[in-house]
Amino acid sequence: MENTNREKFGSKIGVVAAAAGSAVGLGNIYRFPIVAGNNGGGAFLLIYLLILLLLGVSLIVAEFIIGRRAAKNAVGSFKKLAPKTAWPAVGFAGVVTAFTIITFYSTVSGWTLDYICRSVFDNIRGDNLETMNANFNALINSSWRPYLCQALFIIMTAVIIILGVQKGIEKGSKIMMPILLVILLILLVRSLTLNGAGEGLAFFLKPDFSKINVDVIISALGQVFFSLSIGMGTMITYGSYISKKDNLVSSAVSICICDTMVAFIAGMIIFPAAMAFGITPTAGPGLVFNTLPMLFGQMHGGYFFCLIFFVLLAIASITSLISLFEVVVAYLVEEHSFRRRNATLLTLIVSIVFGIFVTMSLNEHSTLKICGETLFDCLDMITANYLMIISGMLVVLFVGWKMKKADTIDELSSGGTIRSLFNDLVYFVIKYVAPIAIIIIFVKKILD
């Protein structure tokens, strides 16, 4: 019964579309420039691309293998493949991580909603940095706007999940994601032709090797995991919907390419524009939410581009939130016999309650701080830079060392129908390269 529900979700939405929808989101357009800005720009980009090439595809494939082999949620998959062991705890950690991400991801998703409303009345575009800053600060310090927007956003996500209009989303995203890409390309041209864009471009593209240290490497690793939605059960859950015939490796490659392209273009837009407008690359959230409205203020047709852009950003963020919800909901349905609707409602209510605290921590008067950092930043850092990476490492160890080699190869070759050198390479990376690389980075961090 529950299985049929899950199967339906999977077959309707189309797994690669769903997985790419999960990967492409605020992580690419909002988080990537901020993390890159805080970690030296070009140096970060270089490390990010290296990690992506080395580990990205293999980690997605490893999660797909677990999910497709077991045809279960993140916890159930480990239970089925390694009964009576502690491995299901890795799946459970994934469910907790997914829930945690929902609480802070929806904060930023809520901001996109606020920016959409204000774009309609055309009161976010402009050319004055002080006004932009004041606008953004007014939003995060308001006593109701960010909470209302966040709650509305989570409710919208839950309604979509309950109504089961995934088909609409799939069709919608096939049209809307290319439009998002076109708008990004238009913004790219505008940004690169601004006076003073060169400095920002150099910051983003020219690696300064002296800036590379273990923290930059961990941030890049965390960003790769966050951006590709790995290390918390999403790709295990989506993997369970993939048909036995599909090629896991080529699906993972497509997802990586889409995801990286969007992040790279976002960086190429934000840094040149930010520098041209006098915004420092380390400005944090304001980097994106102040730079873009100023860029729209400099464009012909800026009103429309601005409105459409924030609508598309909201949509990109909904498809990611859906995938996070799906991890929690599939777990509640399959492991605790919840009905799908009740599981969704429970996740909705609990995430709004926790989410409000997270959003509150960004208010300038808030005392919700841990070691001087806001709750928002702490959760973001702990999930991306630690939980997801550790869980990703356990996933590759599981696939490389705990699962039967014959099963892994069977999944990689889709029942022996796809033979390619790439499969062997991916297997080698999963078994040796990925765990060793991650361990080295962490040991270095501890010794630092």
Ligand code: PHE
């Ligand atoms: N990958 C998404 C993004 O880049 C965020 C996400 C993380 C979604 C983890 C699902 C799981 O926006």
